[in-house]
Amino acid sequence: MLQPLGPWTYQPQDRLGGGGLAQTYRCTRPGDAQAYAIKVLKNPLHLNTLMREVGALIALDGHPAIPALYDHGRDANGDLCLVATLMPGTRLDHWVRRHGPLPLEGTLSVVAQVLDVLRHAHSRGLLHKDIKHSNLLIEQGQIALLDWGASERLDEPASETLRAKPMFVAPECHRGQHSAATDFYALGWLMVFLSTGQEPFHCAQLKDRPYWGVAHVLEKRLLPPLPAPLQRLAGHWLHRDPALRRVDYDLASLLGTPPAHPLDGDGWDFTALADHADMLAFGAQQRIPNYQCDQAQKLEDAQDTGAALALLEDAAAQGHLRAIRMLGAWLIDAPGQRDRALALLRQAASARSVPGSYLLAKALLRAGEPCTPGSPVHGLLTHAARHGHASALERLARYLPPLSAQLAREWAAESGQSRALRALGRATP
Numbered sequence: 001m002l003q004p005l006g007p008w009t010y011q012p013q014d015r016l017g018g019g020g021l022a023q024t025y026r027c028t029r030p031g032d033a034q035a036y037a038i039k040v041l042k043n044p045l046h047l048n049t050l051m052r053e054v055g056a057l058i059a060l061d062g063h064p065a066i067p068a069l070y071d072h073g074r075d076a077n078g079d080l081c082l083v084a085t086l087m088p089g090t091r092l093d094h095w096v097r098r099h100g101p102l103p104l105e106g107t108l109s110v111v112a113q114v115l116d117v118l119r120h121a122h123s124r125g126l127l128h129k130d131i132k133h134s135n136l137l138i139e140q141g142q143i144a145l146l147d148w149g150a151s152e153r154l155d156e157p158a159s160e161t162l163r164a165k166p167m168f169v170a171p172e173c174h175r176g177q178h179s180a181a182t183d184f185y186a187l188g189w190l191m192v193f194l195s196t197g198q199e200p201f202h203c204a205q206l207k208d209r210p211y212w213g214v215a216h217v218l219e220k221r222l223l224p225p226l227p228a229p230l231q232r233l234a235g236h237w238l239h240r241d242p243a244l245r246r247v248d249y250d251l252a253s254l255l256g257t258p259p260a261h262p263l264d265g266d267g268w269d270f271t272a273l274a275d276h277a278d279m280l281a282f283g284a285q286q287r288i289p290n291y292q293c294d295q296a297q298k299l300e301d302a303q304d305t306g307a308a309l310a311l312l313e314d315a316a317a318q319g320h321l322r323a324i325r326m327l328g329a330w331l332i333d334a335p336g337q338r339d340r341a342l343a344l345l346r347q348a349a350s351a352r353s354v355p356g357s358y359l360l361a362k363a364l365l366r367a368g369e370p371c372t373p374g375s376p377v378h379g380l381l382t383h384a385a386r387h388g389h390a391s392a393l394e395r396l397a398r399y400l401p402p403l404s405a406q407l408a409r410e411w412a413a414e415s416g417q418s419r420a421l422r423a424l425g426r427a428t429p
Contacts, residue, residue, distance in 0.1 A: 001410040002047065005073040005081050008038055017091070021049065021149070026086060036070060037087070041080040045416035048388040049149055049163075050080045056126055056148035057084060063120045065113060065144050087144035089137030092190075096133070096197050104227045106141070107194045111233065112251045113143045114187055119249035122180050125154045129178065130164035131186035133193050154180065157352050160322040162290060166213040167203045171240045174213050174283075174290045176320045181242035188237030196224045202270050210279035210291070216240075217288050220267035235259030284311055289320035296326070316344070324348045325356040332363055349380060358384040358392040371399045390417035397423075 010027035016037060018024050027038040041050055050072065057069040067084035075081050092110070096102065102110065114131070121128060130150040137144040150163035158178040162169065170185035172178060189200045198204070201215035223234060236246040236259050244261045248254050276282040280298070283291030292315040299308035309330065315323030328344030331337040342363060348356025361371075361380035371377040378399065384392035390412040397408035397420070412420035418428045 001407075002080075002414050003073040005075045005083075006071050008036070008071065008075070008081075008083055010038055016086075021046070027083065035086050036083050037067065037085065038081055038083045040075070044074075044078050044080055045414075046080060047390075047415045050082060051388060052151060053147075053149040054082055056151040057082075059124050059126060060121055060148070063117060065117050065142070066120070066148075067144070067146065087137050087139075087146065089139030089142070089144060091134055092136040092138055092143075092194065093133035095138055096194060101197045102194045104195070104229065107191060107230065108251065109141060110136070110138070110143055110194055111187065111191050114145065114190070115249045115251055117145045118180075118183050118187070121151075122154065122183070122249075127152050127154055127178060127180070128183055128186075129169075129173070131183055131190055132165070132168040133190060136190075152178065154178075157321055160325070160353065160355065162213075166209060166216070167200060169213065169216065170242065171217045172242050174217055174288050175318070176289060176322055177242075179242055180247045181245040184237045184245050184247060185239075185242070188234055191230055191233055191237075192223065192226065195226055195230050198224050202274075206274060208279055210283060211273070213291070214273065214279055214283045214286070214288070215270075217283075218268045218286060219273055220265065220269055221263060223263075229255050232259065235261075235263055238263055240264065287314060287318070289315040289318055289323055293320070293322050293326060296323075300330075321348055321351055321353050321356070324351075325353050325359065328356070329359050332359075349383075352383070354384050354387040354389050354392075357381075358389050358395075361392070362395070365395075371396075388415070390415035390420070393417070394420040394423075 006029060008027045008029050010025040014026040016024045016026055022039050022041045024037055024039045027036050054069060054072045057067060060066045061068055067087055070083045072082040118128070128145065128148065128151055130147060131145070135145060135147045137146065152159055158173065158176050160176065162173055168186040168189050170182045172182060193199055201219050203212050203215065217240070221238065226234060232255060236254055239245050239261065246254065246260070280291055280295055284295035292311040296308040296311040299311070312323050312327045312330070316327050324344050325348040328341045328348060331341035331344070334341070342360070345356055345360040345363060349360045357380040361377045361384070364377050365371060369375070369377050371381065381392050381396040385396050385408065393408045393412035394417050397405040397412070400408060409420040409423050413424055413426060421428045
């Protein structure tokens with residue numbers, strides 16, 4: 001069970017910032033004159049979001065540009081919180097809008113410092129996956145990189161959910177892929193913003209999240225004028241194809257080597273893109289897998305199952321893990337489709353999809369397969385449970401010794417899993 005938070009106190013007027021998922025405040029504790037930062041998640045059931053950031057801060061402890069973790073748990077109101085170093089400085093987006101773009105030397109200094117953070121994180125197997133101006137602070141030329149809640153491991157498949165706002169997100173993330181090159185793409189656009197004050201493509205003009213993702217995948221890349229050193233960095237990092245980006249943490253090496261590949265000038269003109277009123281449907285039509293999955297769910301909710309399945313079939317044929325898992329889940333109870341559905345779920349599980357592993361285990365249990373230590377079902381449920389899948393935890397608890405089962409249900413209940421809550425005699429949310 002998640003530990004109670006220590007005796008931290010804060011006031012609403014001490015708010016430091018926040019967004020749709022969490023708010024951050026300046027906080028203190030009795031007997032300690034130092035101030036800290038407390039992040040309070042808006043949804044008390046978003047346990048995995050909290051633990052992802054907690055795990056990242058523990059793994060990255062010791063870097064001066066990354067907050068150190070001091071505490072995490074539930075406060076007296078039941079809210080999920082973490083307490084970390086109160087990093088000094090002003091958000092980079094606020095700084096640029098107040099003072100104008102940074103000079104070349106200032107931009108290169110920020111880039112060099114972010115490269116050092118990426119070297120540290122990537123060497124520990126972590127991607128940030130949400131590098132953008134609003135997640136960076138600057139104080140007397142020194143930066144801090146905040147908000148590691150979207151971070152993911154390099155040695156695991158990309159999450160089926162895009163956790164970051166897509167304004168700076170690399171194109172491959174919309175195809176369910178990531179690599180070290182993913183963070184370099186976002187750093188390239190951050191560099192453009194610092195030097196010019198302009199956000200990627202027309203994202204400042206069109207406040208439409210589906211457009212932001214479509215722009216990175218499809219729109220013609222027209223960069224504003226940049227100093228020659230920054231043009232070179234853009235040539236290293238702003239390719240749509242991650243295989244063409246240069247992954248190198250040494251700024252001098254990057255500036256001293258010309259890009260191996262020219263940036264492509266292909267793509268849609270903004271005026272043509274902006275003519276599409278439904279950018280989600282347009283992205284699906286253009287075969288962007290994440291958009292196909294989202295549009296398929298929208299069509300299924302509208303009872304247009306045939307069109308929904310067609311989109312999933314196409315996205316699954318592109319190897320998109322989420323589409324493969326969704327298609328398997330949708331077909332499992334369809335007449336004559338069970339064998340194919342199981343094959344799809346096996347494909348998802350073999351690629352280490354967490355929800356795919358759980359759904360396959362559930363289907364195999366329904367078919368009468370045992371869940372004993374060492375069995376395929378036990379392995380599938382254990383994999384999903386270790387990655388925080390609440391329903392996998394609850395189902396695995398049914399096959400564990402009493403004490404282990406109690407702990408598994410307690411952890412599942414932290415995420416609001418209804419069966420676990422009922423088994424523990426608690427009210428469901």
